[in-house]
Amino acid sequence: MSGRATAFQGDQDLATFGPGGFFGEMALLDGGPRSATVVADEPMHLLVVDPRNFVRLVDETPTVARKMLRVLAERVRTLEEAWLG
Secondary structure (H helix, E strand, C coil), rough: CCEEEEEEEEEEEEEEEECCCCCCCCHHHCCCCCCCCEEEECECCCCCCHHHHHHHHHHHHHHHHHHHHHHHHHHHHHHHHHHCC
């Protein structure tokens, strides 16, 4: 909701999140472990959604699901470009 954070995997910066951004969705979607560490760069106010409420939010608000799919696709494309050069 406010503030900034950075996602890391090892020593590599993966992404920066600001207001309106989201992280942790992959673990909510597939129940798997988190794939990165997110550290606040400044004080933040967050909206934390537990797994049960996450499913309800996605079911009741399709625009949220579409935004997440769009962002996930962008993240996959970015990773593919980094791997494939």
